[in-house]
Amino acid sequence: MLYSVEKVLGEPMLKLIDKLKEMNHLTKEEWMALIEGRTADVAEYLFTQARAVREQVYGKDIYIRGLIEFTNYCKNDCLYCGIRRSNTNACRYRLDLGEILQCCEKGYELGFRTFVLQGGEDAYFTDERLEQIVKAIRGRYPECAITLSVGERSYESYKRLFDAGADRYLLRHETYNSEHYAKLHPAELSAKTRQQCLRNLKEIGYQVGCGFMVGSPYQTAEYLAEDMMFIADLKPHMVGIGPFIPHKDTPFAKEPSGTLELTLYMLGLIRLLLPNVLLPATTALGTIAPNGRELGIMAGANVVMPNLSPSVVREKYLLYNDKAYTGLEAAESVQELRESMQQIGYEVVVSRGDWLGERSK
């Protein structure tokens, strides 16, 4: 039989994908080989395997989360982020408790059973104020999940918010490698502190999500391999990844975006590494390509997080240029989202969408 050159070269790569699926483990060299040696054919094979694994655990279900961006004040100065403190062009806002509860009410009617409170690191939101918000949502929606995404806080603070009724916490590790981390963040932030926060959250009992940007400035295949090894070690319940997209008022304004192609590939790899992981097709993915979310699902993702914030503030939570907040990104369009997911063979469900425990092997 005649093999094309690509086929012969591609085969060790396919073996690596099989190994990852079988063992849920690779060495650093293997991760780098898989990332650096990817081709369109290898990616197709990966996505087929990733969908099979995702369907074994979650079937055809798509979980939705209502994202409430409740403050864009931030004390941090991350070099990539549009709401960094030194961006004086950002128009700052905070939602009050009543406005947050209105978002939840609207979301509940639309079929959301998870509310994600995301914000910058805003000192106004003390433990007391956040606790009050979490308790109010918990009291009104006992059957819903509450996810917090408000950055680095002390162990005690995380514990207090967990005891108030928060179930999940999203805190991207951004990049595992300390030197890379230092090139993306101001001196007062460190990779080690970020990683410790994630371990604290897990110990307290949250369902925890970490994650990173794909194609951030200075990123290499080696750093991505280290991210995968960190994820293998932490075993988070969720992993949020999306392409880096420059924001015009940041030091990285002129840097190129991460690609759709590499983001989809990393989604597929994460699904094979952690079969049970909750994996969103993120807003950033939907921003760089009109069908980015659908492609994300086809690569192994199983979660979508439409925006539930009041429309007047949506255009203010700009982490990057042209951030999408209409169409499939908007919670009001959940019917459209249902239809677009049905078209690719998946089903948006009304459910908390919890992490489903270890698959019996």
Ligand code: 5AD
């Ligand atoms: N491009 C893509 N993602 C970004 N984030 C922040 N700024 C950008 C950007 N310019 C991501 C970070 C953060 C999450 C809330 O948004 O990874 O953790």
